[in-house]
Amino acid sequence: MTKVMLLSILMMCVTAPSRILPAFLLSDRKLPRFVESFLHYIPFAILGALIFPDVLHATGSAYSSAAGAMAALLLGLSGRGIIVILTGAIASAFIAAQLGGM
Numbered sequence: 343m344t345k346v347m348l349l350s351i352l353m354m355c356v357t358a359p360s361r362i363l364p365a366f367l368l369s370d371r372k373l374p375r376f377v378e379s380f381l382h383y384i385p386f387a388i389l390g391a392l393i394f395p396d397v398l399h400a401t402g403s404a405y406s407s408a409a410g411a412m413a414a415l416l417l418g419l420s421g422r423g424i425i426v427i428l429t430g431a432i433a434s435a436f437i438a439a440q441l442g443g444m
Contacts, residue, residue, distance in 0.1 A: 401435055405442050410435030 372378075394411075401407045413434035417427045 345439035401437060401439055403442060406435045409438035 362425045398407045401410070410420055410431040414427050414431035417430045422430075
């Protein structure tokens, strides 16, 4: 067994219980509203912290990357779906790059 396979199995053993057990333990009970809302926003905060620094270097130009990020932020805040957000961010980054002469 290779080291990668062993590490993958160990990671599965560590993360699976934290994802599976709450389904069995809390199937008939509700969490407090604060805890539920806190757990709802954690993945977005972590994902944002991991992705945002790279967003500003994604196109090779800080201006077109910032235009795409701002478009995604505005579309997301307006309640649009993920496809609209992605399409709008890509289009605005492309247009900003074309106008900026990149």
